[in-house]
Amino acid sequence: MRIAMIGTGYVGLVSGVCFSDFGHDVICVDRSEEKIAKLERGEVPIYEPGLDAILARNVEAGRLQFTTDIATALEGAEAVFIAVGTPSRRGDGHADLSYVMGAAEDIARSLKDYAVVVTKSTVPVGTNRKVGEVIRATNPEANFDVASNPEFMREGAAIEDFMKPDRVVIGVESERAREIMGDIYRPLYLRDFPIVYTGLETAEMIKYASNAFLATKITFINEIAALCERVGANVKDVAKGMGLDGRIGNKFLHAGPGYGGSCFPKDTSALTRIGQEHGCPMRITETVITVNEAVKRRMIDKVLDLCGGSVNGATVAVLGVTFKPETDDMRESPSLTIVPALIGGGARVRVVDPQGRREGERLLPGVSWESDPYEAARDADVLLTLTAWNEFRALDLRRLSEAMATPRMADLRNIYEREDVLEAGFIAYEGVGR
Numbered sequence: 465m466r467i468a469m470i471g472t473g474y475v476g477l478v479s480g481v482c483f484s485d486f487g488h489d490v491i492c493v494d495r496s497e498e499k500i501a502k503l504e505r506g507e508v509p510i511y512e513p514g515l516d517a518i519l520a521r522n523v524e525a526g527r528l529q530f531t532t533d534i535a536t537a538l539e540g541a542e543a544v545f546i547a548v549g550t551p552s553r554r555g556d557g558h559a560d561l562s563y564v565m566g567a568a569e570d571i572a573r574s575l576k577d578y579a580v581v582v583t584k585s586t587v588p589v590g591t592n593r594k595v596g597e598v599i600r601a602t603n604p605e606a607n608f609d610v611a612s613n614p615e616f617m618r619e620g621a622a623i624e625d626f627m628k629p630d631r632v633v634i635g636v637e638s639e640r641a642r643e644i645m646g647d648i649y650r651p652l653y654l655r656d657f658p659i660v661y662t663g664l665e666t667a668e669m670i671k672y673a674s675n676a677f678l679a680t681k682i683t684f685i686n687e688i689a690a691l692c693e694r695v696g697a698n699v700k701d702v703a704k705g706m707g708l709d710g711r712i713g714n715k716f717l718h719a720g721p722g723y724g725g726s727c728f729p730k731d732t733s734a735l736t737r738i739g740q741e742h743g744c745p746m747r748i749t750e751t752v753i754t755v756n757e758a759v760k761r762r763m764i765d766k767v768l769d770l771c772g773g774s775v776n777g778a779t780v781a782v783l784g785v786t787f788k789p790e791t792d793d794m795r796e797s798p799s800l801t802i803v804p805a806l807i808g809g810g811a812r813v814r815v816v817d818p819q820g821r822r823e824g825e826r827l828l829p830g831v832s833w834e835s836d837p838y839e840a841a842r843d844a845d846v847l848l849t850l851t852a853w854n855e856f857r858a859l860d861l862r863r864l865s866e867a868m869a870t871p872r873m874a875d876l877r878n879i880y881e882r883e884d885v886l887e888a889g890f891i892a893y894e895g896v897g898r
């Protein structure tokens with residue numbers, strides 16, 4: 465198969481690289497000349513564990529190329545994937561489809577032979593049909609079918625998720641498109657990974673419903689965590705006791721500072737807009753969004769309480785600012801709410817993050833960057849764990865407490881146990897829901 469992948473962000477690049485590893489010929493296109501220049505030099509513009517090696521192997525084998533020219537990419541392609549961003553539109557929270565529709569127009573202008581135009585971006589119900597209309601309007605001669613193939617990979621584990629997915633969802637309406645999509649995913653089909661064929665609208669809906677459900681699960685445990693604090697229960701044990709029930713499952717039951725990232729905030733927001741437009745309000749998801757905002761504010765109060773009501777003049781050492789470990793993605797990270805609030809309250813903030821600095825320097829003005837947690841903790845008044853990177857999981861607590869001016873810990877990821885922290889010389893510990 466020859467595949468063109470439009471957009472070399474977190475999803476497009478991983479998908480393109482993994483498809484080439486399946487043995488397909490892949491050409492990745494991006495508007496950003498800087499990204500393509502990097503990729504052509506063999507550099508990976510994002511941090512995603514393991515991606516560099518697979519990329520290099522497939523470039524070497526001649527199966528993977530990069531270009532900024534869509535016409536070159538489309539030559540002989542049997543499938544063209546759209547994997548561009550669908551951020552929240554300013555003002556109304558709807559998915560901004562300008563990149564998707566821009567890509568559709570670009571495709572229409574360059575398409576010579578038959579191809580399946582596959583939308584991998586997360587898009588509102590009805591968008592695949594609109595992509596088809598835009599292509600037809602731009603180029604009435606174009607010979608194509610559309611397909612919906614939403615992506616479920618998690619940043620930080622994207623390759624594993626792509627190569628060993630829980631399922632692949634394919635929305636198609638023509639037999640020809642179904643066959644091509646089947647050929648593309650044949651390596652997964654042969655290894656018995658479930659492939660779910662549906663119509664276009666259903667495929668689009670599966671993606672939003674899945675993300676909204678996961679955001680709900682996280683928010684549910686975060687709300688239970690708040691109640692645990694009031695009634696003297698321990699949310700970690702509550703989550704364990706709940707998660708052992710096969711109907712509930714133990715994933716996405718870790719209480720923390722609220723969900724963030726490049727998907728849940730914008731997808732929950734878009735789902736509520738889709739519901740409103742169709743006269744069918746998504747009340748649960750609307751509430752989830754409101755509660756998640758309150759969770760982030762509750763975290764700020766936790767730090768203030770730990771410091772006797774104010775952080776004015778205090779030095780706060782923040783461990784982790786990316787929205788989760790193993791990624792450099794800062795989009796909608798809870799740190800973007802919590803850190804500015806602390807700075808606004810008069811705190812000096814030092815940050816350590818294994819991959820967050822490149823984006824973080826722009827997004828978190830006024831913080832100072834350290835490369836080591838012990839340096840960050842020197843003479844600090846509070847240590848704040850915000851992202852559960854592995855390197856923050858087994859710190860020498862005694863060394864930290866001795867380095868700090870007033871050793872207090874706000875452990876917003878419940879990484880440590882209160883007894884261990886206090887035993888190591890900290891004077892106060894605050895977790896979430898314990």
Ligand SMILES: NC(=O)c1ccc[n+]([C@@H]2O[C@H](COP(=O)([O-])OP(=O)(O)OC[C@H]3O[C@@H](n4cnc5c(N)ncnc54)[C@H](O)[C@@H]3O)[C@@H](O)[C@H]2O)c1
Nearest residue numbers: 471472473474475494495548549550563567585586615619
């Ligand atoms: N990031 C995730 O973990 C994830 C997971 C599942 C689904 N998704 C969905 O996948 C889509 C892409 O997300 P992302 O995080 O990869 O986005 P991203 O912002 O990292 O990447 C998008 C890329 O598309 C490029 N682009 C935009 N318009 C273009 C055009 N017309 N031609 C060529 N290139 C163009 C941009 O330059 C950018 O490099 C979104 O809809 C998102 O919701 C993301």
